[in-house]
Amino acid sequence: MEKKENNVFKNILAIRGMGQVMTVTCGLIVLCIAFGILNPSFFSGRNVENLLRQIAPILIIGIGQSYVLITGNIDLSIGSVVGMSCMISATLMTKGMNPWLSLLVTVVVCVITGILNGLLVAQYKLPPFIATLGTMMVARGVAQIVNNNYNTDAIGDAAKGFRDFFYYGKTIGVYNTVWIAIVLFLIFNFLLSRTRTGRHIYAVGSNVDAAKLSGVNVVTTTIKVYIVSAFCAGVVGLITCATAGMGTMDAGNMYEMYAVAASVIGGVSTLGGIGILGGTVVGAMIWGVLQNGLQFAGAPVAIRNIVIGVIVVVSVLLDVLIRTRAPKKKV
Amino acid sequence: MREEVFRMSGVTQENSGIQTLHNINLNIFKGEILGLAALDDLGLDDLVSLMCRNQPIKYGKVYFKEKLVNSGTKQGVTTNKVYVIEKESKLVPGLSVADNVFVLRSGFKKYLIQPAVLCAQVEKHLRELGVSVSPRALCEELTGYERCVIELLKAVLQGVGLVVLREISDILGRADLEKFQKIVSDYAKEGISFLYICSHHEEAFPFCHRMLLLEDGYLVKVFEKDEMTDENIEPYIIKIKRKREAQPEKEEDSGSILAFRKVKGTRIRNLSFEVKKGECITLLDNDNYILQEILDLLMGAQQAEAGKILLGNQVYTCRSGADALDHGVSIVRENPLKTMLFYEMSYMENLLFLVDRKLNKTMILKKIQRSVINEFFPVLGEVMYTRNIDTLSLEDLYNLIYYRVILYKPKVLFCVQPFSGADMYLRKHIAKLMDECRAQGISIVILAVRLSDTLRVSDRLYVIEHGQVQKEYKQDEYQTEFRWQNK
Numbered sequence A: 001m002e003k004k005e006n007n008v009f010k011n012i013l014a015i016r017g018m019g020q021v022m023t024v025t026c027g028l029i030v031l032c033i034a035f036g037i038l039n040p041s042f043f044s045g046r047n048v049e050n051l052l053r054q055i056a057p058i059l060i061i062g063i064g065q066s067y068v069l070i071t072g073n074i075d076l077s078i079g080s081v082v083g084m085s086c087m088i089s090a091t092l093m094t095k096g097m098n099p100w101l102s103l104l105v106t107v108v109v110c111v112i113t114g115i116l117n118g119l120l121v122a123q124y125k126l127p128p129f130i131a132t133l134g135t136m137m138v139a140r141g142v143a144q145i146v147n148n149n150y151n152t153d154a155i156g157d158a159a160k161g162f163r164d165f166f167y168y169g170k171t172i173g174v175y176n177t178v179w180i181a182i183v184l185f186l187i188f189n190f191l192l193s194r195t196r197t198g199r200h201i202y203a204v205g206s207n208v209d210a211a212k213l214s215g216v217n218v219v220t221t222t223i224k225v226y227i228v229s230a231f232c233a234g235v236v237g238l239i240t241c242a243t244a245g246m247g248t249m250d251a252g253n254m255y256e257m258y259a260v261a262a263s264v265i266g267g268v269s270t271l272g273g274i275g276i277l278g279g280t281v282v283g284a285m286i287w288g289v290l291q292n293g294l295q296f297a298g299a300p301v302a303i304r305n306i307v308i309g310v311i312v313v314v315s316v317l318l319d320v321l322i323r324t325r326a327p328k329k330k331v
Numbered sequence B: 001m002r003e004e005v006f007r008m009s010g011v012t013q014e015n016s017g018i019q020t021l022h023n024i025n026l027n028i029f030k031g032e033i034l035g036l037a038a039l040d041d042l043g044l045d046d047l048v049s050l051m052c053r054n055q056p057i058k059y060g061k062v063y064f065k066e067k068l069v070n071s072g073t074k075q076g077v078t079t080n081k082v083y084v085i086e087k088e089s090k091l092v093p094g095l096s097v098a099d100n101v102f103v104l105r106s107g108f109k110k111y112l113i114q115p116a117v118l119c120a121q122v123e124k125h126l127r128e129l130g131v132s133v134s135p136r137a138l139c140e141e142l143t144g145y146e147r148c149v150i151e152l153l154k155a156v157l158q159g160v161g162l163v164v165l166r167e168i169s170d171i172l173g174r175a176d177l178e179k180f181q182k183i184v185s186d187y188a189k190e191g192i193s194f195l196y197i198c199s200h201h202e203e204a205f206p207f208c209h210r211m212l213l214l215e216d217g218y219l220v221k222v223f224e225k226d227e228m229t230d231e232n233i234e235p236y237i238i239k240i241k242r243k244r245e246a247q248p249e250k251e252e253d254s255g256s257i258l259a260f261r262k263v264k265g266t267r268i269r270n271l272s273f274e275v276k277k278g279e280c281i282t283l284l285d286n287d288n289y290i291l292q293e294i295l296d297l298l299m300g301a302q303q304a305e306a307g308k309i310l311l312g313n314q315v316y317t318c319r320s321g322a323d324a325l326d327h328g329v330s331i332v333r334e335n336p337l338k339t340m341l342f343y344e345m346s347y348m349e350n351l352l353f354l355v356d357r358k359l360n361k362t363m364i365l366k367k368i369q370r371s372v373i374n375e376f377f378p379v380l381g382e383v384m385y386t387r388n389i390d391t392l393s394l395e396d397l398y399n400l401i402y403y404r405v406i407l408y409k410p411k412v413l414f415c416v417q418p419f420s421g422a423d424m425y426l427r428k429h430i431a432k433l434m435d436e437c438r439a440q441g442i443s444i445v446i447l448a449v450r451l452s453d454t455l456r457v458s459d460r461l462y463v464i465e466h467g468q469v470q471k472e473y474k475q476d477e478y479q480t481e482f483r484w485q486n487k
Helices: A002-006 A008-014 A018-038 A045-070 A078-094 A099-123 A128-145 A157-168 A176-194 A196-206 A208-213 A218-244 A255-265 A277-296 A301-325 B044-052 B097-103 B115-129 B144-158 B174-189 B230-236 B291-299 B321-327 B347-351 B355-359 B366-385 B394-408 B424-439 B475-481
Strands: B004-015 B018-029 B033-038 B059-064 B067-071 B082-085 B162-166 B193-198 B210-215 B218-223 B258-264 B271-275 B280-285 B306-311 B329-332 B412-416 B443-448 B460-465 B468-474
Touching: A018 A277, A045 A078, A045 A176, A045 A196, A045 A218, A045 A255, A045 A277, A078 A099, A078 A128, A078 A157, A078 A218, A078 A255, A099 A128, A099 A157, A099 A218, A157 A176, A157 A218, A176 A196, A176 A218, A176 A277, A196 A208, A196 A218, A196 B355, A208 A218, A255 A277, A255 A301, A277 A301, B004 B044, B018 B044, B018 B059, B018 B193, B018 B218, B033 B174, B044 B082, B044 B162, B044 B193, B082 B144, B097 B115, B097 B144, B115 B144, B144 B162, B144 B174, B162 B174, B174 B193, B210 B230, B218 B230, B271 B280, B271 B443, B271 B468, B280 B291, B291 B321, B291 B329, B291 B412, B291 B443, B321 B329, B321 B355, B329 B394, B347 B366, B347 B394, B355 B366, B355 B394, B366 B394, B394 B424, B424 B443, B468 B475
Parallel strands: B033 B193, B033 B210, B082 B162, B162 B193, B280 B443, B280 B460, B329 B412, B412 B443
Antiparallel strands: B004 B018, B004 B059, B059 B067, B210 B218, B258 B271, B258 B306, B460 B468
8 A cells, every 4th residue: 555655756647637748848948949949048047037037927826717617607807806906006106105004905906806805706607707807807907097098107215125025026036926926826826726715616616406405505616706806916916017017907907818728828727626826837838938938039919919829729629529538427 | 810010120330439239129019018127228329219210320220100211221211100209308399289299290291280279189189188277387397207198299290100218207206107107008099009118027027028138238038928027037136235234323312313293394294204323214295395495495496484404413404515515415316427527527526526615625735635545445455546537437436426415424315216317237236335324324315206226225215295295104114015116
């Protein structure tokens, strides 16, 4: 028995979704080599640093979206929550509020949005697509109304600490943005893979009836994943605010799609129940490498979008094909 | 000479490399009700499928209405006029009965629909059958019995030559089954042929003209009407023997673990029963009327309008499934392979799913996992290391479901139709697992609409009609009363 348990590599490979993560990791390596050959400066220290900083926000919102997708739902409001978070924090800071207090207020507002999403989907049984489409509009509206339909002024020197913490500062030679992403990844990966809440999240996505009979509170679990998603989006909004040094109303535009891309490329199933956050990391890196590499190769934005769009569709198609063709018990 | 509706001659079929049917020879005559009792599941799906669709077969020939419709050499897939009534409804839930019966069928050529005319026709047919259903009623609102009758009517009006009735006693309660069998007999007299597939020969014997016994993809025996006796079938079947020595001593004096005292709900009327520690009882809901409501009361989805539910000496109040588990009430639903397992999780993750709740821990430590493996490895074996539980046998999956319960050790386990859809070998295995639960001191309440093998594992039986207990039987009393459903 012990021998079996100690076969770590075999056990890791046997984790559901790990196969796809391995495949996309190979794809990522191939992409890096290809872009490195096309343009040797792709591997320059400065580019790698920037690349990681570019990937970090996508990874963070990808984590949130992965949580939601694993329960078999989707969150379309991520981009708007990013915008709302950016605008609320910037507005409060320009009005003279302490940056850290404004950060706290912003996060609370984002979490409330998450609770609202969760309630609409789990308690009131709205289709997640419609519910989060609604909150997407509402959150974007809040982002616009919070400063009377104007972008904010610069958040100023008083928020220097805030800007350093979220974007410009470095710790042990690595940008803080990257550290934030790493810390959030470690926390949420631990929650998902090692705790009861994590098991409940997989259970809801895998078989909601069985989950109910096994004592899982589906409403609470669903609300929790939407809170995680909104929280992550809120953090990215703060990063966006620190990056620009001001609040912009269209911040986070299309981010929900980037989050879906990072998740599904990394093997998180849109049908629920399958996915690991390690995959989301690889998915976010593929997204970042493609953006960066194609930019280096001189490809226009349109081509970059087309390439990423095709990869997303192929990833989802593969997932659906694998799951529908897998042999199922006669139930 | 009797007119033959369907014939299979020397049919052998393979599915995913496994030979599922072996040299099958069967024929069904016009107006005949042919029984088919399957000792196991192998080949049953393929047999029904070959009756409906003329898909490629390995060897043999299939005749429908005396015409060769399928042979090993014949190309292309065609369909036969065969209708299957089974657990999964073929009616469109959001459309009315009249639409389902007349509009949704091949051969309906009219472009403009006259609802009044259709409804009048459906009403006439239903009146003849003695069923009072509005033709305008949506099919999603029908009871199991009404649904079966409407499907049968639809099949007859479509002009099918053969109707396959597959495990309908899983859908219909005892009283409804008798009414439905009467309608089937009447249609048989009018020349419609039926294949009546069931898991229990006792169900088919009084009703069918002949009966076939299918085992492991072979037709092992054909019983003519005069051969249908328990003595003749005895060598072919296995019986579930109760493991009495496994039961702990019942605590007669300590009172009941769970008791319903004059509970009243939407459909439930003054329902009273009780179960003692380590005891197994069956609630037989003859008209399939209140099972869901009992579950709703237990899961907190509904509150009793009057009366009380006692768990131990405490009044049982529950707000959710989680609450029910915390109180020590666990439920294994009907078709547990679909409703109780997480196919995206590994065997151990499934097995340990309730353990964190029991231990009230956020994380399951490795040492707990190891201790569970050490304790259950001798019983469950190597499958405990399985990552993809899709690949496991039915027995292993049922082990997983019931050992998860044993690991959690609730006070009472409610099993909804535990033997539904299971073949003879699986039923024996499920009974063994129930014995194991009882041996651990878990009381079992079986909720059933037919007895199947439940009496083999039950200490007492409550027969429920119209939402209340009509009669309580002790084990020695019900053996003769429910003889045909008792094996």
